[in-house]
Amino acid sequence: TQLLEQSPQFLSIQEGENLTVYCNSSSVFSSLQWYRQEPGEGPVLLVTVVTGGEVKKLKRLTFQFGDARKDSSLHITAAQPGDTGLYLCAGASYNFNKFYFGSGTKLNVKP
Amino acid sequence: EAQVTQNPRYLITVTGKKLTVTCSQNMNHEYMSWYRQDPGLGLRQIYYSMNVEVTDKGDVPEGYKVSRKEKRNFPLILESPSPNQTSLYFCASSLWGQGTAHEQYFGPGTRLTVT
Numbered sequence: 001t002q003l004l005e006q007s008p009q010f011l012s013i014q015e016g017e018n019l020t021v022y023c024n025s026s027s028v029f030s031s032l033q034w035y036r037q038e039p040g041e042g043p044v045l046l047v048t049v050v051t052g053g054e055v056k057k058l059k060r061l062t063f064q065f066g067d068a069r070k071d072s073s074l075h076i077t078a079a080q081p082g083d084t085g086l087y088l089c090a091g092a093s094y095n096f097n098k099f100y101f102g103s104g105t106k107l108n109v110k111p
Numbered sequence: 112e113a114q115v116t117q118n119p120r121y122l123i124t125v126t127g128k129k130l131t132v133t134c135s136q137n138m139n140h141e142y143m144s145w146y147r148q149d150p151g152l153g154l155r156q157i158y159y160s161m162n163v164e165v166t167d168k169g170d171v172p173e174g175y176k177v178s179r180k181e182k183r184n185f186p187l188i189l190e191s192p193s194p195n196q197t198s199l200y201f202c203a204s205s206l207w208g209q210g211t212a213h214e215q216y217f218g219p220g221t222r223l224t225v226t
Contacts, residue, residue, distance in 0.1 A: 042216075045215065097159060
């Protein structure tokens with residue numbers, strides 16, 4: 001059983017559409033990170049959110065940490081083919097030693 | 112160039128034959144960790160280390176060993192590999208402490224097949 005549930009698992013959309021990826025848990029995390037992974041490579045950090053209710057923006061990507069620090073969302077505005085990849089959320093334990101990853105959302109943006 | 116290196120990148124072995132996957136980082140990071148990635152399961156943490164000689168179990172430590180004798184190296188040892196350890200393995204490193212989760216830098220991965 002995954003501690004962090006990500007949805008949807010797969011998403012195939014046209015260029016220019018908006019999308020939201022969700023990361024949910026019944027556990028509280030000290031922080032939540034979002035990574036993006038390309039085929040054949042390791043994940044690369046996009047953002048870390050720490051405070052409940054926190055919202056961070058990275059160009060067309062908006063990240064939100066739930067008020068109770070149990071869930072998070074990633075919203076992409078006007079998706080582009082370059083956004084294609086596997087998006088992973090990762091929750092950190094209370095002492096920041098252990099990390100729990102979601103199962104990932106595979107995004108395909110068609111031109 | 113700041114990086115995490117893993118060797119080998121690909122390995123096919125047989126059940127029971129001991130193997131070691133090496134991991135090295137050149138960023139002077141205190142924290143290092145090993146993950147395995149399986150389809151539909153995301154990354155699962157195997158072991159982690161907060162500094163030299165300090166290691167602890169992650170979520171799926173069974174069948175694995177690690178050591179941290181030097182700050183830059185964190186090898187993963189499979190004493191008696193089994194087919195259920197066939198997976199894609201990632202090593203990662205980061206700063207540690209100061210009451211926050213730091214960015215983890217991942218290696219390129221090691222694809223292991225145990226027959």
